[in-house]
Amino acid sequence: MNAFAAVDLGASSGRVVVGRVGAGRLDLTTAHRFPNQPVRAAGTLHWDVLALHAGVLAGLRAAGPVDSVGIDSWAVDYGLVDATGALLGNPVHYRDARTDGWRATAERLGEQRLYATTGLQQLPFNTLYQLVASAGTPQLAAARHLLLIPDLIAYWLTGELGAEETNASTTQLYDVRTRAWATELIADAGLPAGLFPPLRRPGDRIGQVRADAGLPYPTEVVAVGSHDTASAVVGVPADGTDFAYISCGTWSLVGVELDAPVLTEASRLANFTNEGGVDGTIRYLRNVMGLWLLQECLREWGDPDLEPLLRAAEASPAFGAVVDADDPVFLPPGGMPERIAAYCRRTGQAPPSTRPAVLRCIMDSLALAHRRAVRAAAELSGRDIAVVHLVGGGARNALLCQLTADACGLPVLAGPVEATAVGNVLVQARAAGAVRGDLAALRKLVRETHELHRFEPRADATAWDAADGRLR
Numbered sequence: 346m347n348a349f350a351a352v353d354l355g356a357s358s359g360r361v362v363v364g365r366v367g368a369g370r371l372d373l374t375t376a377h378r379f380p381n382q383p384v385r386a387a388g389t390l391h392w393d394v395l396a397l398h399a400g401v402l403a404g405l406r407a408a409g410p411v412d413s414v415g416i417d418s419w420a421v422d423y424g425l426v427d428a429t430g431a432l433l434g435n436p437v438h439y440r441d442a443r444t445d446g447w448r449a450t451a452e453r454l455g456e457q458r459l460y461a462t463t464g465l466q467q468l469p470f471n472t473l474y475q476l477v478a479s480a481g482t483p484q485l486a487a488a489r490h491l492l493l494i495p496d497l498i499a500y501w502l503t504g505e506l507g508a509e510e511t512n513a514s515t516t517q518l519y520d521v522r523t524r525a526w527a528t529e530l531i532a533d534a535g536l537p538a539g540l541f542p543p544l545r546r547p548g549d550r551i552g553q554v555r556a557d558a559g560l561p562y563p564t565e566v567v568a569v570g571s572h573d574t575a576s577a578v579v580g581v582p583a584d585g586t587d588f589a590y591i592s593c594g595t596w597s598l599v600g601v602e603l604d605a606p607v608l609t610e611a612s613r614l615a616n617f618t619n620e621g622g623v624d625g626t627i628r629y630l631r632n633v634m635g636l637w638l639l640q641e642c643l644r645e646w647g648d649p650d651l652e653p654l655l656r657a658a659e660a661s662p663a664f665g666a667v668v669d670a671d672d673p674v675f676l677p678p679g680g681m682p683e684r685i686a687a688y689c690r691r692t693g694q695a696p697p698s699t700r701p702a703v704l705r706c707i708m709d710s711l712a713l714a715h716r717r718a719v720r721a722a723a724e725l726s727g728r729d730i731a732v733v734h735l736v737g738g739g740a741r742n743a744l745l746c747q748l749t750a751d752a753c754g755l756p757v758l759a760g761p762v763e764a765t766a767v768g769n770v771l772v773q774a775r776a777a778g779a780v781r782g783d784l785a786a787l788r789k790l791v792r793e794t795h796e797l798h799r800f801e802p803r804a805d806a807t808a809w810d811a812a813d814g815r816l817r
């Protein structure tokens with residue numbers, strides 16, 4: 346069997362997973378897992394990217410001989426390198442407040458023009474707004490190449506510069522119609538055109554791993570859907586096209602897979618994004634705040650055991666309080682239980698008074714946000730949806746899966762938890778000839794090799810309608 350290493354960097358941890366692929370076989374084992382701890386220094390929230398790279402190298406050593414390595418991570422963030430290839434400072438975390446003034450940039454460049462060109466949702470942390478926020482700094486002046494996080498790790502491993510296009514499509518500097526860098530927009534934003542390296546596609550060979558990486562075996566790096574959500578969507582075990590997906594981890598990415606972008610005014614106003622998927626597909630989706638709300642509460646409470654808390658949340662009354670999970674007040678780190686309470690007070694609701702009640706509020710609110718996004722995706726794209734696939738860490742959370750089925754009024758098929766690593770491995774395996782076929786064929790292999798959990802909607806639609814009404 347062929348073996349492939351998937352490097353998957355997430356907002357709270359990274360992992361190196363080895364996928365063994367053969368006829369009808371797809372086995373994953375985690376070789377190494379390491380924390381990803383953002384660091385605030387001099388008022389700026391950074392990624393500790395050298396610690397991440399050290400974790401990647403340790404993981405690749407632990408993985409043993411592999412045919413190739415594929416790298417994915419969260420989107421939008423980048424490192425800048427100078428003419429000698431040296432990294433200019435630590436990459437800044439997308440949750441840093443430096444982009445708070447993003448609206449002025451959007452207005453200057455024109456919101457409609459931005460959407461018509463890039464098809465991207467407005468998120469304060471889009472690469473465009475991060476770069477504009479750093480205009481005039483010596484760092485930007487010295488920069489020769491912008492490397493998105495997976496491209497930076499690939500550069501360190503191989504010495505090759507490039508920009509993988511699923512992730513490039515999240516920058517708001519990429520033209521979704523021509524599938525190339527949006528050169529006019531880049532110029533109008535006052536950014537140097539030369540900063541953006543040539544694009545590469547999932548499945549492209551990037552290069553041999555350098556000897557000084559110290560791996561005890563020779564291997565090469567192959568481009569995958571380097572935006573983690575692009576890899577996760579490959580790993581969605583859907584049969585046919587009438588499905589929505591929720592890639593549920595720190596974020597919930599909720600949407601459908603399309604052949605062409607939806608660039609209508611209604612779509613722009615609904616803040617739906619058209620991100621590039623593997624094989625030229627479009628990931629038409631919305632960012633929902635996701636398990637971040639839960640993770641931040643747990644962090645604040647000193648990381649108690651989640652299972653008993655979730656059981657207590659399940660037993661707590663439904664709809665005690667609900668929040669709009671998409672409200673930007675929930676974006677920055679810190680003080681999450683208090684921010685939820687403040688939101689409730691502001692909207693005339695009694696704040697949840699126990700930890701299980703806070704968790705229940707989060708679960709109900711996330712399920713409601715999932716419902717709104719699934720329905721809007723169907724409406725705006727004209728796609729019929731018969732089933733919702735929920736993949737990623739959230740697939741372990743039976744309460745959230747059940748509430749999502751109830752709220753959407755659709756069956757939820759949960760799993761795989763490791764959809765991102767699955768998608769990363771499958772794109773490498775196909776490039777190596779170990780599996781063949783289109784996304785449908787890859788997904789068939791995922792269905793055949795992974796157990797899924799099915800959640801049927803329970804008939805209480807009116808209660809969800811009422812809760813939704815409370816938020817409007």
Ligand code: LFR
Binds near residue numbers: 439572574594632
């Ligand atoms: C999920 C994700 C989302 C992106 C967010 C920030 O991990 O990649 O798709 O919007 O992180 O980069």
